[in-house]
Amino acid sequence: MRTPDATAPTPQTLAQKLIARAAGVPVVREGDIVNCRVDLAMFHDSSGPRRLKPMLEELGAPIWDKSRVVLVMDHFVPEADEDARRIVRIARDWARDQALPHVHDSQGICHVVLPQKGHLRPGLFCVGGDSHSPTGGAFGCYMFGIGSTEMLGVVVTGEIWLRVPHTLRMRWEGALADGVCAKDMMLHMIGRFGMNGGGYQAVEFAGSTVRGLGMAERMTLSNMSAELGAQAGLIAPDATTAAWLHEAGVKQGMAAADLAQWQTDEGAAVTEHAFDAASLPPMVASPHSPANSQPVGHTAGEAVQLAYIGACTGAKLEDLRAAARVLRGRRVAPGVRLLVAPASVHDQQRAEREGIADALRQCGAEFLPSACGACAGYGQAVQGATRVIATTARNFKGRMGSAEAEVFLASPYTVAASALRGCITDPREVLA
Numbered sequence: 001m002r003t004p005d006a007t008a009p010t011p012q013t014l015a016q017k018l019i020a021r022a023a024g025v026p027v028v029r030e031g032d033i034v035n036c037r038v039d040l041a042m043f044h045d046s047s048g049p050r051r052l053k054p055m056l057e058e059l060g061a062p063i064w065d066k067s068r069v070v071l072v073m074d075h076f077v078p079e080a081d082e083d084a085r086r087i088v089r090i091a092r093d094w095a096r097d098q099a100l101p102h103v104h105d106s107q108g109i110c111h112v113v114l115p116q117k118g119h120l121r122p123g124l125f126c127v128g129g130d131s132h133s134p135t136g137g138a139f140g141c142y143m144f145g146i147g148s149t150e151m152l153g154v155v156v157t158g159e160i161w162l163r164v165p166h167t168l169r170m171r172w173e174g175a176l177a178d179g180v181c182a183k184d185m186m187l188h189m190i191g192r193f194g195m196n197g198g199g200y201q202a203v204e205f206a207g208s209t210v211r212g213l214g215m216a217e218r219m220t221l222s223n224m225s226a227e228l229g230a231q232a233g234l235i236a237p238d239a240t241t242a243a244w245l246h247e248a249g250v251k252q253g254m255a256a257a258d259l260a261q262w263q264t265d266e267g268a269a270v271t272e273h274a275f276d277a278a279s280l281p282p283m284v285a286s287p288h289s290p291a292n293s294q295p296v297g298h299t300a301g302e303a304v305q306l307a308y309i310g311a312c313t314g315a316k317l318e319d320l321r322a323a324a325r326v327l328r329g330r331r332v333a334p335g336v337r338l339l340v341a342p343a344s345v346h347d348q349q350r351a352e353r354e355g356i357a358d359a360l361r362q363c364g365a366e367f368l369p370s371a372c373g374a375c376a377g378y379g380q381a382v383q384g385a386t387r388v389i390a391t392t393a394r395n396f397k398g399r400m401g402s403a404e405a406e407v408f409l410a411s412p413y414t415v416a417a418s419a420l421r422g423c424i425t426d427p428r429e430v431l432a
Helices: 014-023 049-059 084-096 108-117 133-139 149-157 182-193 215-225 239-247 256-261 317-327 347-353 356-362 412-421 427-431
Strands: 032-037 041-042 069-073 103-107 124-129 142-147 159-163 165-172 202-205 232-234 268-278 283-285 294-295 304-310 337-340 387-390 406-409
Touching: 014 124, 014 142, 014 165, 014 202, 014 232, 014 387, 041 108, 049 084, 049 149, 069 084, 069 108, 069 317, 069 412, 108 124, 108 133, 108 215, 108 347, 124 133, 124 149, 124 294, 124 406, 133 142, 133 215, 133 239, 133 317, 142 232, 149 159, 149 268, 149 427, 182 215, 182 268, 182 283, 182 294, 202 215, 215 239, 215 294, 215 317, 239 256, 304 412, 317 356, 317 427, 412 427
Parallel strands: 041 069, 041 124, 069 103, 124 142, 165 202, 165 268, 202 232, 304 337, 304 387, 387 406
Antiparallel strands: 032 159, 283 294, 283 406
Protein backbone atom coordinates (compact mmCIF):
# COMPACT_ATOMS: atom_id res chain seq x y z
CA MET A 1 0.00 0.00 0.00
CA ARG A 2 1.36 3.40 -1.03
CA THR A 3 1.70 5.96 1.74
CA PRO A 4 1.11 9.66 1.08
CA ASP A 5 4.22 11.75 0.53
CA ALA A 6 4.19 14.33 3.30
CA THR A 7 6.65 16.47 1.35
CA ALA A 8 4.55 16.58 -1.83
CA PRO A 9 3.19 20.05 -2.60
CA THR A 10 -0.50 20.61 -1.90
CA PRO A 11 -2.40 20.97 -5.20
CA GLN A 12 -3.62 24.54 -5.49
CA THR A 13 -6.28 26.20 -7.59
CA LEU A 14 -5.45 29.26 -9.66
CA ALA A 15 -7.35 31.36 -7.10
CA GLN A 16 -5.32 29.90 -4.24
CA LYS A 17 -2.03 30.55 -6.03
CA LEU A 18 -2.90 34.19 -6.70
CA ILE A 19 -4.05 34.74 -3.11
CA ALA A 20 -1.01 32.95 -1.65
CA ARG A 21 1.32 35.22 -3.62
CA ALA A 22 -0.51 38.30 -2.35
CA ALA A 23 -0.46 36.97 1.22
CA GLY A 24 3.26 36.16 1.03
CA VAL A 25 2.84 32.48 1.92
CA PRO A 26 3.63 29.28 -0.02
CA VAL A 27 0.08 27.88 0.03
CA VAL A 28 -3.37 28.76 1.32
CA ARG A 29 -6.27 26.48 2.08
CA GLU A 30 -9.95 26.98 1.41
CA GLY A 31 -11.52 28.84 4.32
CA ASP A 32 -8.27 30.43 5.52
CA ILE A 33 -8.54 34.12 6.35
CA VAL A 34 -5.47 35.91 5.03
CA ASN A 35 -4.21 39.46 4.69
CA CYS A 36 -3.24 40.31 1.11
CA ARG A 37 -1.01 43.02 -0.31
CA VAL A 38 -2.83 44.90 -3.07
CA ASP A 39 -0.97 45.42 -6.34
CA LEU A 40 -3.53 47.80 -7.82
CA ALA A 41 -6.61 49.69 -6.63
CA MET A 42 -8.97 51.10 -9.23
CA PHE A 43 -11.94 53.39 -8.70
CA HIS A 44 -13.96 55.75 -10.86
CA ASP A 45 -15.66 59.13 -10.61
CA SER A 46 -18.77 57.60 -9.04
CA SER A 47 -17.13 55.31 -6.49
CA GLY A 48 -13.90 57.16 -5.77
CA PRO A 49 -12.93 60.72 -4.81
CA ARG A 50 -16.35 62.05 -3.83
CA ARG A 51 -16.49 59.30 -1.18
CA LEU A 52 -12.82 58.71 -0.38
CA LYS A 53 -11.72 62.35 -0.15
CA PRO A 54 -13.75 63.31 2.96
CA MET A 55 -12.90 60.03 4.72
CA LEU A 56 -9.18 60.44 4.06
CA GLU A 57 -9.32 64.03 5.28
CA GLU A 58 -11.09 62.97 8.47
CA LEU A 59 -8.41 60.35 9.13
CA GLY A 60 -5.59 62.66 8.12
CA ALA A 61 -4.11 59.72 6.22
CA PRO A 62 -2.17 59.75 2.93
CA ILE A 63 -2.50 57.30 0.04
CA TRP A 64 -0.21 54.33 0.68
CA ASP A 65 1.26 54.20 -2.84
CA LYS A 66 -0.01 56.53 -5.57
CA SER A 67 1.68 54.48 -8.28
CA ARG A 68 -0.71 51.62 -7.49
CA VAL A 69 -3.89 53.70 -7.72
CA VAL A 70 -5.83 54.14 -10.98
CA LEU A 71 -8.68 56.65 -11.33
CA VAL A 72 -11.01 56.40 -14.34
CA MET A 73 -13.65 58.99 -15.20
CA ASP A 74 -16.39 56.98 -16.93
CA HIS A 75 -19.74 57.17 -15.14
CA PHE A 76 -20.67 60.87 -15.13
CA VAL A 77 -18.84 61.91 -18.29
CA PRO A 78 -19.67 63.70 -20.43
CA GLU A 79 -21.40 65.72 -17.73
CA ALA A 80 -25.13 65.90 -18.41
CA ASP A 81 -26.22 68.16 -15.54
CA GLU A 82 -24.96 70.21 -12.61
CA ASP A 83 -24.79 67.21 -10.29
CA ALA A 84 -22.61 65.34 -12.76
CA ARG A 85 -20.39 68.40 -13.19
CA ARG A 86 -19.95 68.61 -9.41
CA ILE A 87 -19.01 64.93 -9.07
CA VAL A 88 -16.53 65.03 -11.96
CA ARG A 89 -15.03 68.30 -10.69
CA ILE A 90 -14.38 66.69 -7.30
CA ALA A 91 -12.60 63.79 -9.00
CA ARG A 92 -10.49 65.99 -11.26
CA ASP A 93 -9.53 68.42 -8.50
CA TRP A 94 -8.61 65.61 -6.12
CA ALA A 95 -6.54 63.82 -8.78
CA ARG A 96 -4.65 67.06 -9.42
CA ASP A 97 -4.13 67.83 -5.72
CA GLN A 98 -2.90 64.28 -5.07
CA ALA A 99 -0.72 64.31 -8.22
CA LEU A 100 -2.04 60.88 -9.16
CA PRO A 101 0.07 59.43 -11.98
CA HIS A 102 -2.63 57.16 -13.43
CA VAL A 103 -5.78 59.08 -14.34
CA HIS A 104 -7.83 58.16 -17.42
CA ASP A 105 -10.43 60.87 -18.02
CA SER A 106 -13.20 60.20 -20.56
CA GLN A 107 -11.26 57.40 -22.24
CA GLY A 108 -13.96 54.77 -21.82
CA ILE A 109 -15.26 52.31 -19.26
CA CYS A 110 -12.85 51.44 -16.45
CA HIS A 111 -12.93 47.64 -16.93
CA VAL A 112 -11.87 48.00 -20.57
CA VAL A 113 -9.55 50.99 -20.14
CA LEU A 114 -7.60 49.32 -17.30
CA PRO A 115 -6.06 46.51 -19.40
CA GLN A 116 -5.84 48.64 -22.55
CA LYS A 117 -3.68 51.12 -20.63
CA GLY A 118 -1.38 48.32 -19.48
CA HIS A 119 -2.32 48.13 -15.80
CA LEU A 120 -3.06 44.38 -15.62
CA ARG A 121 -0.92 41.28 -16.02
CA PRO A 122 -1.02 37.69 -14.74
CA GLY A 123 -0.28 37.15 -11.07
CA LEU A 124 -1.54 40.49 -9.73
CA PHE A 125 -3.95 40.91 -6.82
CA CYS A 126 -6.27 43.85 -7.52
CA VAL A 127 -9.42 45.49 -6.18
CA GLY A 128 -11.86 47.83 -7.87
CA GLY A 129 -14.53 50.20 -6.69
CA ASP A 130 -17.10 48.67 -9.03
CA SER A 131 -19.00 45.38 -9.01
CA HIS A 132 -17.73 44.38 -12.46
CA SER A 133 -14.10 44.50 -11.35
CA PRO A 134 -13.82 40.69 -11.75
CA THR A 135 -13.18 41.52 -15.43
CA GLY A 136 -9.50 41.56 -14.46
CA GLY A 137 -9.69 37.81 -13.96
CA ALA A 138 -9.58 37.38 -17.74
CA PHE A 139 -5.92 38.39 -17.54
CA GLY A 140 -4.96 35.96 -14.79
CA CYS A 141 -5.36 38.53 -12.00
CA TYR A 142 -7.30 37.99 -8.81
CA MET A 143 -9.58 41.02 -8.97
CA PHE A 144 -12.88 41.76 -7.26
CA GLY A 145 -15.15 44.66 -6.41
CA ILE A 146 -15.29 46.36 -3.01
CA GLY A 147 -17.25 49.22 -1.45
CA SER A 148 -15.96 52.66 -0.49
CA THR A 149 -15.26 51.80 3.16
CA GLU A 150 -13.15 48.79 2.16
CA MET A 151 -11.46 50.89 -0.49
CA LEU A 152 -10.56 53.45 2.17
CA GLY A 153 -8.71 50.71 4.08
CA VAL A 154 -6.88 49.66 0.92
CA VAL A 155 -5.94 53.21 -0.04
CA VAL A 156 -4.48 53.85 3.43
CA THR A 157 -2.82 50.48 4.14
CA GLY A 158 -2.33 48.80 0.75
CA GLU A 159 -3.83 45.62 2.19
CA ILE A 160 -7.14 43.80 2.48
CA TRP A 161 -8.21 40.54 4.10
CA LEU A 162 -10.28 37.81 2.53
CA ARG A 163 -11.43 34.28 3.12
CA VAL A 164 -9.86 31.87 0.64
CA PRO A 165 -12.74 30.78 -1.62
CA HIS A 166 -13.74 27.45 -3.08
CA THR A 167 -13.35 27.24 -6.86
CA LEU A 168 -16.26 26.47 -9.17
CA ARG A 169 -14.87 25.43 -12.53
CA MET A 170 -17.08 26.03 -15.56
CA ARG A 171 -15.65 23.75 -18.23
CA TRP A 172 -16.81 24.44 -21.78
CA GLU A 173 -15.87 22.09 -24.61
CA GLY A 174 -16.56 22.31 -28.34
CA ALA A 175 -17.00 25.09 -30.88
CA LEU A 176 -19.65 27.80 -30.64
CA ALA A 177 -22.03 28.14 -33.57
CA ASP A 178 -21.77 31.22 -35.77
CA GLY A 179 -23.71 34.04 -34.11
CA VAL A 180 -23.20 32.58 -30.61
CA CYS A 181 -20.60 34.10 -28.28
CA ALA A 182 -19.40 34.56 -24.71
CA LYS A 183 -22.44 36.63 -23.75
CA ASP A 184 -24.65 33.65 -24.60
CA MET A 185 -22.42 31.39 -22.51
CA MET A 186 -22.82 33.69 -19.51
CA LEU A 187 -26.57 34.10 -19.88
CA HIS A 188 -26.87 30.32 -20.07
CA MET A 189 -24.85 29.86 -16.86
CA ILE A 190 -26.74 32.59 -15.01
CA GLY A 191 -30.05 31.12 -16.14
CA ARG A 192 -28.96 27.69 -14.90
CA PHE A 193 -27.42 28.65 -11.55
CA GLY A 194 -29.11 31.95 -10.73
CA MET A 195 -27.58 35.22 -9.62
CA ASN A 196 -26.34 33.70 -6.36
CA GLY A 197 -25.05 30.52 -8.00
CA GLY A 198 -21.43 31.57 -7.52
CA GLY A 199 -21.88 31.82 -3.75
CA TYR A 200 -19.24 34.59 -3.60
CA GLN A 201 -16.60 31.98 -4.44
CA ALA A 202 -14.02 31.96 -7.24
CA VAL A 203 -15.37 30.90 -10.63
CA GLU A 204 -12.81 29.62 -13.13
CA PHE A 205 -13.70 29.32 -16.81
CA ALA A 206 -11.86 26.49 -18.55
CA GLY A 207 -11.97 24.03 -21.44
CA SER A 208 -11.27 24.12 -25.17
CA THR A 209 -14.03 26.65 -25.86
CA VAL A 210 -12.57 29.17 -23.43
CA ARG A 211 -9.03 28.60 -24.69
CA GLY A 212 -10.29 29.36 -28.20
CA LEU A 213 -11.80 32.72 -27.23
CA GLY A 214 -10.07 36.04 -27.82
CA MET A 215 -9.41 38.35 -24.90
CA ALA A 216 -12.50 40.51 -25.43
CA GLU A 217 -14.73 37.44 -25.17
CA ARG A 218 -12.83 36.23 -22.11
CA MET A 219 -13.38 39.63 -20.54
CA THR A 220 -17.13 39.18 -21.02
CA LEU A 221 -17.01 35.89 -19.10
CA SER A 222 -15.02 37.33 -16.22
CA ASN A 223 -17.08 40.53 -16.19
CA MET A 224 -20.41 38.77 -15.80
CA SER A 225 -19.17 36.42 -13.12
CA ALA A 226 -20.53 39.27 -10.97
CA GLU A 227 -24.04 38.44 -12.22
CA LEU A 228 -23.33 34.82 -11.30
CA GLY A 229 -22.68 35.91 -7.72
CA ALA A 230 -18.95 35.10 -7.75
CA GLN A 231 -16.20 37.04 -6.03
CA ALA A 232 -13.76 36.51 -8.90
CA GLY A 233 -14.03 35.20 -12.45
CA LEU A 234 -10.72 33.67 -13.48
CA ILE A 235 -9.21 32.41 -16.72
CA ALA A 236 -5.74 30.88 -16.70
CA PRO A 237 -3.36 33.03 -18.79
CA ASP A 238 -1.89 31.58 -21.97
CA ALA A 239 -0.30 32.64 -25.25
CA THR A 240 -3.48 34.53 -26.21
CA THR A 241 -3.22 36.56 -23.00
CA ALA A 242 0.45 37.27 -23.55
CA ALA A 243 -0.07 38.39 -27.16
CA TRP A 244 -2.90 40.74 -26.24
CA LEU A 245 -1.00 42.31 -23.35
CA HIS A 246 2.16 42.66 -25.43
CA GLU A 247 0.16 44.63 -27.98
CA ALA A 248 -1.17 46.78 -25.13
CA GLY A 249 2.40 47.53 -24.07
CA VAL A 250 2.66 45.19 -21.07
CA LYS A 251 6.10 43.58 -21.24
CA GLN A 252 6.53 42.39 -17.64
CA GLY A 253 5.59 38.94 -16.47
CA MET A 254 4.99 37.54 -19.93
CA ALA A 255 7.61 34.77 -19.93
CA ALA A 256 6.25 31.31 -20.68
CA ALA A 257 7.48 30.06 -17.30
CA ASP A 258 5.59 32.84 -15.54
CA LEU A 259 2.36 32.04 -17.39
CA ALA A 260 2.73 28.33 -16.64
CA GLN A 261 2.63 28.86 -12.88
CA TRP A 262 -0.81 30.51 -13.00
CA GLN A 263 -2.78 27.34 -13.67
CA THR A 264 -4.95 25.18 -11.43
CA ASP A 265 -2.96 22.10 -10.36
CA GLU A 266 -4.11 18.61 -11.22
CA GLY A 267 -5.90 17.25 -8.16
CA ALA A 268 -6.82 20.63 -6.67
CA ALA A 269 -10.22 20.69 -5.00
CA VAL A 270 -12.80 22.21 -7.36
CA THR A 271 -16.48 21.74 -8.12
CA GLU A 272 -16.71 21.25 -11.87
CA HIS A 273 -19.66 21.84 -14.19
CA ALA A 274 -19.51 20.75 -17.84
CA PHE A 275 -21.08 22.50 -20.83
CA ASP A 276 -21.36 21.68 -24.53
CA ALA A 277 -20.64 24.81 -26.54
CA ALA A 278 -21.78 23.31 -29.85
CA SER A 279 -25.34 22.88 -28.60
CA LEU A 280 -25.65 26.40 -27.16
CA PRO A 281 -28.21 28.65 -28.93
CA PRO A 282 -28.29 32.45 -28.69
CA MET A 283 -29.71 33.40 -25.29
CA VAL A 284 -31.97 36.26 -24.16
CA ALA A 285 -32.67 37.34 -20.57
CA SER A 286 -36.16 38.76 -20.08
CA PRO A 287 -36.96 41.61 -17.66
CA HIS A 288 -36.03 42.17 -14.89
CA SER A 289 -33.11 39.82 -14.13
CA PRO A 290 -30.17 38.28 -15.98
CA ALA A 291 -31.33 34.98 -14.47
CA ASN A 292 -34.51 35.12 -16.62
CA SER A 293 -32.44 33.67 -19.43
CA GLN A 294 -33.76 31.31 -22.10
CA PRO A 295 -32.91 30.38 -25.70
CA VAL A 296 -33.84 33.14 -28.13
CA GLY A 297 -36.76 31.12 -29.48
CA HIS A 298 -38.71 31.75 -26.27
CA THR A 299 -38.84 35.51 -26.85
CA ALA A 300 -38.43 35.72 -30.63
CA GLY A 301 -40.98 38.05 -32.16
CA GLU A 302 -41.30 40.32 -29.11
CA ALA A 303 -41.32 43.91 -30.40
CA VAL A 304 -38.53 46.30 -29.37
CA GLN A 305 -38.25 50.05 -29.79
CA LEU A 306 -34.65 50.58 -28.67
CA ALA A 307 -31.51 48.51 -29.32
CA TYR A 308 -28.45 49.41 -27.25
CA ILE A 309 -24.94 48.20 -28.03
CA GLY A 310 -22.91 49.50 -25.12
CA ALA A 311 -21.34 48.75 -21.73
CA CYS A 312 -18.15 46.99 -20.65
CA THR A 313 -19.91 43.70 -21.39
CA GLY A 314 -21.03 44.33 -24.93
CA ALA A 315 -19.36 47.20 -26.81
CA LYS A 316 -15.69 46.26 -27.15
CA LEU A 317 -14.20 46.28 -30.64
CA GLU A 318 -15.06 42.61 -31.21
CA ASP A 319 -18.67 43.31 -30.18
CA LEU A 320 -18.89 46.18 -32.66
CA ARG A 321 -17.49 43.88 -35.34
CA ALA A 322 -20.17 41.30 -34.53
CA ALA A 323 -22.95 43.88 -34.82
CA ALA A 324 -21.54 45.15 -38.12
CA ARG A 325 -21.51 41.61 -39.53
CA VAL A 326 -25.25 41.43 -38.97
CA LEU A 327 -26.15 44.95 -40.09
CA ARG A 328 -23.73 45.81 -42.88
CA GLY A 329 -25.61 46.87 -46.01
CA ARG A 330 -28.99 46.80 -44.27
CA ARG A 331 -31.20 49.32 -42.44
CA VAL A 332 -32.55 49.30 -38.91
CA ALA A 333 -36.31 48.64 -38.83
CA PRO A 334 -38.64 51.67 -38.91
CA GLY A 335 -39.55 52.79 -35.41
CA VAL A 336 -36.41 51.28 -33.85
CA ARG A 337 -33.59 53.41 -32.47
CA LEU A 338 -30.13 51.79 -32.44
CA LEU A 339 -27.65 53.38 -30.03
CA VAL A 340 -23.97 52.43 -30.01
CA ALA A 341 -21.68 53.48 -27.14
CA PRO A 342 -18.20 51.96 -27.69
CA ALA A 343 -16.58 50.63 -24.53
CA SER A 344 -13.47 52.77 -24.97
CA VAL A 345 -12.09 55.55 -27.12
CA HIS A 346 -9.40 53.11 -28.25
CA ASP A 347 -12.04 50.67 -29.51
CA GLN A 348 -14.01 53.42 -31.25
CA GLN A 349 -10.87 54.63 -33.01
CA ARG A 350 -10.15 51.10 -34.20
CA ALA A 351 -13.77 50.75 -35.34
CA GLU A 352 -13.46 54.00 -37.30
CA ARG A 353 -10.25 52.83 -38.99
CA GLU A 354 -11.74 49.45 -39.91
CA GLY A 355 -14.90 50.98 -41.38
CA ILE A 356 -17.07 49.32 -38.74
CA ALA A 357 -18.35 52.61 -37.33
CA ASP A 358 -19.35 53.86 -40.78
CA ALA A 359 -21.11 50.58 -41.56
CA LEU A 360 -23.14 50.91 -38.38
CA ARG A 361 -23.96 54.57 -39.04
CA GLN A 362 -25.11 53.75 -42.57
CA CYS A 363 -27.59 51.24 -41.20
CA GLY A 364 -29.04 53.92 -38.90
CA ALA A 365 -26.99 53.66 -35.70
CA GLU A 366 -26.45 56.71 -33.49
CA PHE A 367 -23.09 56.83 -31.71
CA LEU A 368 -22.86 57.93 -28.08
CA PRO A 369 -19.74 58.78 -26.05
CA SER A 370 -17.49 55.99 -24.76
CA ALA A 371 -18.74 55.88 -21.20
CA CYS A 372 -21.04 53.91 -18.89
CA GLY A 373 -23.96 56.09 -19.97
CA ALA A 374 -27.34 54.43 -20.30
CA CYS A 375 -26.09 51.11 -18.89
CA ALA A 376 -25.88 52.74 -15.46
CA GLY A 377 -28.79 55.11 -15.99
CA TYR A 378 -26.60 58.20 -16.45
CA GLY A 379 -26.38 60.70 -19.28
CA GLN A 380 -28.57 59.56 -22.16
CA ALA A 381 -30.61 57.20 -20.04
CA VAL A 382 -33.67 55.31 -21.26
CA GLN A 383 -36.87 57.33 -20.97
CA GLY A 384 -40.44 56.16 -20.38
CA ALA A 385 -42.17 52.86 -21.05
CA THR A 386 -40.03 51.55 -23.85
CA ARG A 387 -38.90 48.03 -24.67
CA VAL A 388 -35.13 47.68 -24.96
CA ILE A 389 -32.78 44.93 -26.07
CA ALA A 390 -29.26 45.60 -24.85
CA THR A 391 -25.78 44.14 -24.65
CA THR A 392 -25.46 45.31 -21.03
CA ALA A 393 -24.83 42.98 -18.08
CA ARG A 394 -27.94 43.84 -16.06
CA ASN A 395 -31.60 44.46 -16.72
CA PHE A 396 -32.90 45.26 -13.24
CA LYS A 397 -35.98 47.45 -13.11
CA GLY A 398 -34.88 51.07 -13.51
CA ARG A 399 -31.26 50.10 -14.19
CA MET A 400 -31.09 51.99 -17.49
CA GLY A 401 -32.89 55.03 -16.11
CA SER A 402 -36.62 54.33 -16.45
CA ALA A 403 -38.58 52.14 -14.05
CA GLU A 404 -41.18 51.75 -16.80
CA ALA A 405 -38.74 50.32 -19.34
CA GLU A 406 -38.51 46.60 -20.08
CA VAL A 407 -34.95 45.55 -20.83
CA PHE A 408 -33.93 42.29 -22.50
CA LEU A 409 -30.28 41.21 -22.41
CA ALA A 410 -28.56 39.58 -25.37
CA SER A 411 -25.34 39.39 -27.35
CA PRO A 412 -24.31 42.04 -29.90
CA TYR A 413 -25.30 39.57 -32.65
CA THR A 414 -28.82 39.22 -31.23
CA VAL A 415 -29.22 42.93 -30.46
CA ALA A 416 -28.20 43.85 -34.01
CA ALA A 417 -30.51 41.26 -35.57
CA SER A 418 -33.38 42.49 -33.40
CA ALA A 419 -32.75 46.10 -34.42
CA LEU A 420 -32.86 44.99 -38.05
CA ARG A 421 -36.28 43.36 -37.74
CA GLY A 422 -37.86 45.42 -34.97
CA CYS A 423 -38.42 42.38 -32.81
CA ILE A 424 -36.26 39.89 -30.91
CA THR A 425 -34.57 37.80 -33.59
CA ASP A 426 -32.28 34.80 -33.73
CA PRO A 427 -29.12 36.22 -35.34
CA ARG A 428 -28.41 32.90 -37.03
CA GLU A 429 -31.38 33.59 -39.32
CA VAL A 430 -29.79 36.82 -40.52
CA LEU A 431 -26.23 35.51 -40.75
CA ALA A 432 -27.43 32.54 -42.80
